[in-house]
């Protein structure tokens with residue numbers, strides 16, 4: 001049943017059972033795309049882990065990665081040793097192989113959300129699922145990895161976005177991400193209402209959005225470069241301490257500016273296939289908006305991340321970042 005969970009979610013077929021046993025514990029299906037794994041015994045290093053994928057329906061590699069982890073659990077190659085909430089974010093968008101159906105789910109994770117519609121309802125359901133899960137494990141260190149893939153190529157194909165929130169990121173997280181072959185980290189500069197931000201802001205979780213290569217349809221993903229990330233997820237599922245490496249292996253950036261789309265008449269002034277983290281020199285015009293005017297790089301170069309001129313009005317059309325120092329170990 002476990003390994004069929006993803007297929008059944010894609011087919012919108014209700015599974016025959018809402019729970020059962022697996023090596024090292026039990027599973028419970030709380031709602032479509034919301035699966036909780038409960039260990040018979042938590043290992044001492046275990047985190048309470050939220051692992052989500054498919055928040056954008058066309059980002060399939062992370063869904064396959066979670067599927068592989070479940071298959072290994074079910075086959076007895078891994079023994080569950082930590083509480084885990086596994087989430088397929090937007091099953092309807094997954095079925096349509098679209099980023100979203102009506103609106104971008106990953107901008108809706110706020111407690112004062114009052115919009116109606118499929119994605120707002122889904123955001124409310126997922127926020128409740130995360131609240132309930134973390135409240136069951138008050139003694140555990142909390143963690144949320146929200147797994148994505150990017151629309152464009154990237155100078156660093158695998159990178160982490162660290163949400164902005166008060167909770168400090170523990171140094172071991174940088175070590176784990178470096179060992180998982182994450183190549184760059186982007187620190188957010190302000191609240192962003194993404195899923196990983198929700199867990200960090202409201203539950204003090206160690207939380208990241210992880211970009212794991214480029215968005216491709218099911219069956220077209222090469223999971224080989226994600227093998228080190230699979231090892232990290234498996235260690236978390238087993239409640240073991242993951243391997244670490246020096247964070248200096250990764251390049252660090254901080255968002256300096258968020259480029260917003262204000263009007264219908266908006267364009268980015270560089271090629272559509274410009275890879276993430278491409279740097280633009282001072283004086284370069286990056287955007288033209290009928291309402292906000294033009295945006296030109298000022299005195300320091302800026303690197304562009306997630307450029308997308310086709311976003312909804314009022315939404316982020318790109319992040320502009322500058323290099324940041326690698327974090328030092330507080331000891």
Ligand SMILES: O=C(O)CCC(=O)N[C@@H](CCC(=O)O)C(=O)O
Pocket residue numbers: 056106148149150151152161163192194196209305306307308
């Ligand atoms: O490649 C793109 O333009 C988008 C990839 C993606 O979905 N990224 C996330 C990042 C979330 C964050 O800022 O933490 C998103 O845009 O929701």
Ligand SMILES: [Zn+2]
Pocket residue numbers: 055056059148149
């Ligand atoms: Zn995404």
